[in-house]
Amino acid sequence: MDLDELLANARRNEALLQRLQRYELQLLACQDWFDLLSTLIDGLPQQFELDAIALQLADADDSLSQSIHRSLDIDHAHLMEHVELTSTVEVIDASVLSSPEPYQSGLALPLRRNQDYLGQLRLFSHHPQRFHAGMATDFMQHLAAVVAACLVLVQKTEEQARLALTDPLTGAENRRGFDKAFQREWARGQRQYHVFSLILFDLDFFKKINDLHGHGCGDRVLTSLCQTLMSSLRPTDHLGRLGGEEFALLLPGCSADELPMVVQRLQDAIHAMTVHNDEGERLDITVSGSYLAVTPRAHHSAELDAFIRHLDQWLYQAKRQGRDCFLQAVG
Numbered sequence: 605m606d607l608d609e610l611l612a613n614a615r616r617n618e619a620l621l622q623r624l625q626r627y628e629l630q631l632l633a634c635q636d637w638f639d640l641l642s643t644l645i646d647g648l649p650q651q652f653e654l655d656a657i658a659l660q661l662a663d664a665d666d667s668l669s670q671s672i673h674r675s676l677d678i679d680h681a682h683l684m685e686h687v688e689l690t691s692t693v694e695v696i697d698a699s700v701l702s703s704p705e706p707y708q709s710g711l712a713l714p715l716r717r718n719q720d721y722l723g724q725l726r727l728f729s730h731h732p733q734r735f736h737a738g739m740a741t742d743f744m745q746h747l748a749a750v751v752a753a754c755l756v757l758v759q760k761t762e763e764q765a766r767l768a769l770t771d772p773l774t775g776a777e778n779r780r781g782f783d784k785a786f787q788r789e790w791a792r793g794q795r796q797y798h799v800f801s802l803i804l805f806d807l808d809f810f811k812k813i814n815d816l817h818g819h820g821c822g823d824r825v826l827t828s829l830c831q832t833l834m835s836s837l838r839p840t841d842h843l844g845r846l847g848g849e850e851f852a853l854l855l856p857g858c859s860a861d862e863l864p865m866v867v868q869r870l871q872d873a874i875h876a877m878t879v880h881n882d883e884g885e886r887l888d889i890t891v892s893g894s895y896l897a898v899t900p901r902a903h904h905s906a907e908l909d910a911f912i913r914h915l916d917q918w919l920y921q922a923k924r925q926g927r928d929c930f931l932q933a934v935g
């Protein structure tokens with residue numbers, strides 16, 4: 605190699621290093637899964653002349669999957685096409701890959717954080733010589749170490765944010781969390797002419813349960829109710845605890861036609877729920893509620909409180925009609 609070639613090489617490397625540093629700072633600024641995954645999946649190919657990337661991540665206890673799915677909006681679900689979550693991931697050193705169609709070359713990089721092996725970052729190119737045996741990979745290994753640190757950091761940040769929006773007793777969203785979900789769904793509905801449904805409900809004679817069986821038993825009723833509902837709902841649905849024994853559901857994509865059927869299914873699940881008092885006797889738990897389908901209107905802001913106030917009037921009617929029933933909130 606002559607001097608000119610050496611100089612050109614050095615300049616290329618310096619430019620690459622600068623790009624890499626800028627990109628790593630971008631990664632380190634990511635606060636949530638959408639930021640991090642889009643910076644990786646859309647950003648990395650753009651920055652480094654790649655045609656695709658894939659992440660293979662170890663997720664033995666499913667916590668990563670839950671964290672990502674809770675945080676990503678339905679609109680961003682396409683990012684997950686590039687992420688594979690498996691219970692274990694093969695431990696490798698940086699190595700050239702026999703790349704899948706339609707790519708011609710690839711590189712697998714280990715994602716390590718301290719003693720933990722998180723998975724692999726895979727880079728793909730249509731160019732057969734983009735990655736080849738014997739090539740230097742130290743820049744890319746440095747990048748993989750930053751990616752690993754960011755994965756850990758974002759998972760922790762997301763967990764803290766989730767806890768701040770979660771009711772500690774039941775695991776349902778607290779009022780702030782539910783309000784956030786409402787605002788997000790309203791905005792999405794405006795963009796995509798999308799409907800969603802709201803259901804408000806309240807346990808019947810809950811004071812009696814506390815008085816007769818104790819506060820601990822009352823707490824058990826609240827947690828069982830939430831577990832029952834969460835297991836009958838879709839992962840994209842939201843359950844919020846708005847107050848002591850008042851809850852609300854937000855069901856994205858659920859239209860007025862489908863809503864009575866969903867309400868019936870929830871009521872059946874609550875009737876089938878088993879909660880025992882400290883003496884082992886089964887308690888009969890019922891709830892009363894009201895429901896309505898919401899069509900977000902373009903150029904209109906909306907307040908969750910206004911919907912809740914309206915639903916509350918019909919919930920009150922349901923209580924007056926003898927409880928253990930749901931009414932459609934009309935008007």
Ligand SMILES: Nc1nc2c(ncn2[C@@H]2O[C@H](COP(=O)(O)OP(=O)(O)OP(=O)(O)O)[C@@H](O)[C@H]2O)c(=O)[nH]1
Nearest residue numbers: 806807808809810811812814819822823848849923
């Ligand atoms: N165990 C327990 N009880 C709670 C909690 N939050 C609120 N409560 C109780 O829920 C009860 C609600 O009582 P009320 O508002 O009179 O309602 P209710 O007895 O269910 O009567 P109706 O709604 O009219 O059917 C009160 O006794 C509260 O103390 C909680 O976190 N745990």
